[in-house]
Amino acid sequence: RVVVVGSANLDLVVTAPALPRPGETVLGGEFTTVPGGKGANQAVAAARAGGEVAFVGAVGGDDFARPQRDNLAAAGVDVTRLRTVPGPSGVALIAVDRHAENLIVVAPGANAALTGLSAEDRAAVAGADVLLCQLEIPLEAVAEAAATARAAGTVAVLNAAPARRLPAELLSTVDLLVVNEGEAEVLAGHPAQPADLLDLVPRVVMTLGARGAAYADRDGLRLDVAAPAVEAVDTTAAGDAFTGALAVAWAEGRPVGEALRWACAAGAVCATRPGASSSLPTRAEIEAAL
Numbered sequence: 312r313v314v315v316v317g318s319a320n321l322d323l324v325v326t327a328p329a330l331p332r333p334g335e336t337v338l339g340g341e342f343t344t345v346p347g348g349k350g351a352n353q354a355v356a357a358a359r360a361g362g363e364v365a366f367v368g369a370v371g372g373d374d375f376a377r378p379q380r381d382n383l384a385a386a387g388v389d390v391t392r393l394r395t396v397p398g399p400s401g402v403a404l405i406a407v408d409r410h411a412e413n414l415i416v417v418a419p420g421a422n423a424a425l426t427g428l429s430a431e432d433r434a435a436v437a438g439a440d441v442l443l444c445q446l447e448i449p450l451e452a453v454a455e456a457a458a459t460a461r462a463a464g465t466v467a468v469l470n471a472a473p474a475r476r477l478p479a480e481l482l483s484t485v486d487l488l489v490v491n492e493g494e495a496e497v498l499a500g501h502p503a504q505p506a507d508l509l510d511l512v513p514r515v516v517m518t519l520g521a522r523g524a525a526y527a528d529r530d531g532l533r534l535d536v537a538a539p540a541v542e543a544v545d546t547t548a549a550g551d552a553f554t555g556a557l558a559v560a561w562a563e564g565r566p567v568g569e570a571l572r573w574a575c576a577a578g579a580v581c582a583t584r585p586g587a588s589s590s591l592p593t594r595a596e597i598e599a600a601l
């Protein structure tokens with residue numbers, strides 16, 4: 312069982328021939344709404360990868376909440392611990408031009424209200440095999456979730472995205488850190504390999520885009536795993552596909568190398584399709600790519 316404590320947003324996406332400059336208005340094309348947020352995306356990724364998944368998060372009291380809740384439930388994610396709080400839902404305002412260049416403003420909305428866990432949330436974390444968090448909710452909630460996991464023997468996985476420096480106390484309760492190269496650089500304060508982060512956490516996975524992923528742990532294990540070669544169309548959410556699938560493999564107790572190959576396959580399949588949460592692969596699709 313995997314419990315995700317994280318963010319949920321509705322992405323409000325409009326295409327435009329060119330992105331507006333400050334003060335400029337441009338006439339755009341098609342408008343779409345897509346459920347997003349790293350927390351919700353990774354919960355959906357884990358559920359599609361075959362995991363039993365529960366989501367702890369918050370949506371607002373507006374019309375943007377329903378599609379988010381429905382999308383999680385449709386993927387089979389347990390939304391018992393998804394609360395509705397007064398005020399707006401989290402949204403991402405996204406403009407995309409014809410070269411796929413984008414402008415994004417995120418309004419955290421309800422996600423900012425997730426400042427701590429309830430007793431039921433803590434029980435869910437304690438009863439899980441794996442806790443999965445990201446950094447799009449208040450750090451207090453991430454710290455509380457990770458500390459709860461540590462005390463209960465639940466493996467705490469932190470995808471440290473978006474990049475920021477983190478207090479040593481929080482990192483001391485993380486079992487497995489998942490970062491890309493940029494996030495690793497911010498955490499370490501300099502360009503870093505997975506092994507360079509082992510003074511912070513006991514196990515590190517670094518995603519390397521088309522090159523796959525690298526792993527290091529305090530037992531001295533070092534692994535480099537190539538991603539399956541694919542025709543990449545849109546790598547949006549590839550990191551979420553990777554992290555969600557990795558959490559499932561970890562909860563299933565798979566050997567590290569196998570878990571990494573499986574996660575790389577999930578990321579690679581996601582990269583072959585346009586879109587974000589809609590492009591997250593199923594278990595059968597991941598198996599087929601291996």
Ligand code: ADP
Nearest residue numbers: 491518519520521523538543549550575578579
């Ligand atoms: P992020 O978007 O978070 O920086 P990455 O770009 O590193 O994450 O992608 C996450 C994972 O998705 C990679 O480790 C890899 O397994 C897979 N992936 C991403 N882009 C490609 C690609 N072009 N070809 C094959 N696999 C890819």
